[in-house]
Amino acid sequence: xxxxxxxxxxxxxxxxxxxxxxxxxxxxxxxxxxxxxxxxxxxxxxxxxxxxxxxxxxxxxxxxxxxxxxxxxxxxxxxxxxxxxxxxxxxxxxxxxxxxxxxxxxxxxxxxxxxxxxxxxxxxxxxxxxxxxxxxxxxxxxxxxxxxxxxxxxxxxxxxxxxxxxxxxxxxxxxxxxxxxxxxxxxxxxxxxxxxxxxxxxxxxxxxxxxxxxxxxxxxxxxxxxxxxxxxxxxxxxxxxxxxxxxxxxxxxx
Amino acid sequence: xxxxxxxxxxxxxxxxxxxxxxxxxxxxxxxxxxxxxxxxxxxxxxxxxxxxxxxxxxxxxxxxxxxxxxxxxxxxxxxxxxxxxxxxxxxxxxxxxxxxxxxxxxxxxxxxxxxxxxxxxxxxxxxxxxxxxxxxxxxxxxxxxxxxxxxxxxxxxxxxxxxxxxxxxxxxxxxxxxxxxxxxxxxxxxxxxxxxxxxxxxxxxxxxxxxxxxxxxxx
Numbered sequence: 086x087x088x089x090x091x092x093x094x095x096x097x098x099x100x101x102x103x104x105x106x107x108x109x110x111x112x113x114x115x116x117x118x119x120x121x122x123x124x125x126x127x128x129x130x131x132x133x134x135x136x137x138x139x140x141x142x143x144x145x146x147x148x149x150x151x152x153x154x155x156x157x158x159x160x161x162x163x164x165x166x167x168x169x170x171x172x173x174x175x176x177x178x179x180x181x182x183x184x185x186x187x188x189x190x191x192x193x194x195x196x197x198x199x200x201x202x203x204x205x206x207x208x209x210x211x212x213x214x215x216x217x218x219x220x221x222x223x224x225x226x227x228x229x230x231x232x233x234x235x236x237x238x239x240x241x242x243x244x245x246x247x248x249x250x251x252x253x254x255x256x257x258x259x260x261x262x263x264x265x266x267x268x269x270x271x272x273x274x275x276x277x278x279x280x281x282x283x284x285x286x287x288x289x290x291x292x293x294x295x296x297x298x299x300x301x302x303x304x305x306x307x308x309x310x311x312x313x314x315x316x317x318x319x320x321x322x323x324x325x326x327x328x329x330x331x332x333x334x335x336x337x338x339x
Numbered sequence: 340x341x342x343x344x345x346x347x348x349x350x351x352x353x354x355x356x357x358x359x360x361x362x363x364x365x366x367x368x369x370x371x372x373x374x375x376x377x378x379x380x381x382x383x384x385x386x387x388x389x390x391x392x393x394x395x396x397x398x399x400x401x402x403x404x405x406x407x408x409x410x411x412x413x414x415x416x417x418x419x420x421x422x423x424x425x426x427x428x429x430x431x432x433x434x435x436x437x438x439x440x441x442x443x444x445x446x447x448x449x450x451x452x453x454x455x456x457x458x459x460x461x462x463x464x465x466x467x468x469x470x471x472x473x474x475x476x477x478x479x480x481x482x483x484x485x486x487x488x489x490x491x492x493x494x495x496x497x498x499x500x501x502x503x504x505x506x507x508x509x510x511x512x513x514x515x516x517x518x519x520x521x522x523x524x525x526x527x528x529x530x531x532x533x534x535x536x537x538x539x540x541x542x543x544x545x546x547x548x549x550x551x552x553x554x555x556x557x558x
């Protein structure tokens with residue numbers, strides 16, 4: 086199959102970018118999207134031109150490294166699929182395919198399709214953890230957890246932090262990401278102890294990093310390659326309300 | 340102070356918007372209850388308005404809170420709108436497929452509703468309270484030039500209330516999510532009630548200019 090690619094080329098965040106057109110012919114429809122870009126880059130290197138920069142690591146859909154906009158949608162047209170798991174058979178022969186990076190003020194462009202998502206790391210390190218003593222792994226069944234909660238926590242923990250939610254959001258809000266991390270931990274007894282502090286800290290850093298606010302449009306969940314649900318945002322809001330109110334009462338009693 | 344943080348963070352501002360928005364939606368239900376006396380007849384409507392006026396300072400306190408709710412709702416909304424604008428970088432091919440238009444246009448419909456409210460206060464509210472000029476309340480609404488005696492006013496009311504309904508279509512559902520009602524056992528009850536506020540109550544309001552502004556003159 087043949088495809089016409091329009092790719093965003095930008096040297097760094099401080100310079101202006103431009104869309105450039107590339108044509109690839111005789112592509113096997115069963116190769117992955119990233120393999121198609123590999124072929125393009127091999128071609129570009131052979132022609133002594135600058136290859137297209139894009140992020141990738143595991144190529145198994147579980148690491149969260151890959152991701153860019155394909156025809157205006159994060160990770161492309163296929164539901165619940167990361168770019169690395171997307172195949173060329175999802176497109177038609179002679180299709181025009183437009184590639185742009187995940188854009189947000191909090192995701193500065195490193196080069197071309199690769200963006201800096203350290204703002205996510207800073208949200209995580211502000212509270213997305215459980216403080217425990219290290220040492221031998223504890224006996225798995227010493228704390229019993231209802232299956233319902235374990236399942237829900239597992240669904241939230243499926244978030245790979247790729248940033249598609251921010252790219253899909255009209256406000257570039259990081260609420261889906263942050264709420265997945267908050268509810269993953271607050272659904273489990275090990276995480277509940279620090280729950281109230283965690284949500285306050287993570288929301289504060291999320292605001293500081295310059296992400297927009299949540300308008301509850303649901304676009305993030307619709308585009309999420311791991312199908313993280315809107316319920317996580319409702320849970321974050323519940324946590325946040327109770328965290329703020331309990332903090333208020335504590336201050337009064339002191 | 341955690342309570343200050345609650346009110347100034349992005350999540351907190353949304354919570355403030357959700358609470359004030361819901362309270363205003365409840366007020367709308369009460370407002371419509373009074374308006375429907377117009378259909379009962381002139382005497383009934385005038386008697387109802389007189390009853391409200393007899394409450395005196397209680398009404399003024401209620402009005403103070405209504406203005407406070409509208410003000411803080413609009414203020415938070417504007418600040419969030421600015422924050423959201425700053426956070427976004429334009430993607431030339433950005434797909435709006437998964438963002439409902441009611442959500443996308445909430446700031447716009449809200450602004451129109453705000454202009455509508457300003458007009459509403461400077462005409463009906465002002466006339467009812469300070470400038471009756473011997474007219475009955477019923478006459479002000481149904482026949483006068485600030486009321487539905489003017490086709491332009493009637494059309495403006497119909498359009499503005501329809502936009503308010505559209506604003507609430509997103510707003511009421513969004514408030515359920517922001518207040519964390521979604522995901523609790525009350526979720527279904529809440530979702531079933533949203534249509535009352537975004538569809539039936541606005542429809543009730545629209546029926547008044549449609550009837551007194553147009554239909555009653557044609558029939």
